[in-house]
Amino acid sequence: DTGVSQDPRHKITKRGQNVTFRCDPISEHNRLYWYRQTLGQGPEFLTYFQNEAQLEKSRLLSDRFSAERPKGSFSTLEIQRTEQGDSAMYLCASSLKAGGRGEQFFGPGTRLTVL
Amino acid sequence: AQKVTQAQTEISVVEKEDVTLDCVYETRDTTYYLFWYKQPPSGELVFLIRRNSFDEQNEISGRYSWNFQKSTSSFNFTITASQVVDSAVYFCALSEFLNSGNTPLVFGKGTRLSVIA
Numbered sequence: 001d002t003g004v005s006q007d008p009r010h011k012i013t014k015r016g017q018n019v020t021f022r023c024d025p026i027s028e029h030n031r032l033y034w035y036r037q038t039l040g041q042g043p044e045f046l047t048y049f050q051n052e053a054q055l056e057k058s059r060l061l062s063d064r065f066s067a068e069r070p071k072g073s074f075s076t077l078e079i080q081r082t083e084q085g086d087s088a089m090y091l092c093a094s095s096l097k098a099g100g101r102g103e104q105f106f107g108p109g110t111r112l113t114v115l
Numbered sequence: 116a117q118k119v120t121q122a123q124t125e126i127s128v129v130e131k132e133d134v135t136l137d138c139v140y141e142t143r144d145t146t147y148y149l150f151w152y153k154q155p156p157s158g159e160l161v162f163l164i165r166r167n168s169f170d171e172q173n174e175i176s177g178r179y180s181w182n183f184q185k186s187t188s189s190f191n192f193t194i195t196a197s198q199v200v201d202s203a204v205y206f207c208a209l210s211e212f213l214n215s216g217n218t219p220l221v222f223g224k225g226t227r228l229s230v231i232a
Binding site for chain 1: 119148150152157217219
């Protein structure tokens, strides 16, 4: 399978705990995106990378959210001191920068439940 | 600022009927891309179609077709002869094209399509 993969698929945690999600993009894709999707809404952009450079992070929901892509391959999204409002589906996508085609390919998502 | 509006929250059709999903967008840029994605009950977003702002030619791909009209900022999507497997939430999305590449996607709220056998 050469698609975007995310781990874990589901995470249940208690309020106040830290969680980390991983995303492995399609291997030749140099761009990687994180989105959040709540029930009944479309995905909402959080942050993205080109190779290891984080191009935009102002849309991260608070300073409790951070993301890395240290070697330009996989990425992690961490949420510190989770709150019940963080419960959502966290989606990762990847794309090629070149060519301006722009379509992003999404992983299956990580569903976070904060109790 | 970019915005995508999908006014239809839910649509139900009987199998084999044609169905059109509406999408209206807002952007200040002249160069942009429009997309339709499908999200079946499994949850994974599946890319369906892409159209750039330079090309208003409407196309048909299998049972899918789309109608892009810059004059009305609309990018409607039609499924012909709908099938039960088409039941899903459909999202319209917009991305602007910069020298640094495409901007992240801005999504509408989605339209839930139910195809009844």
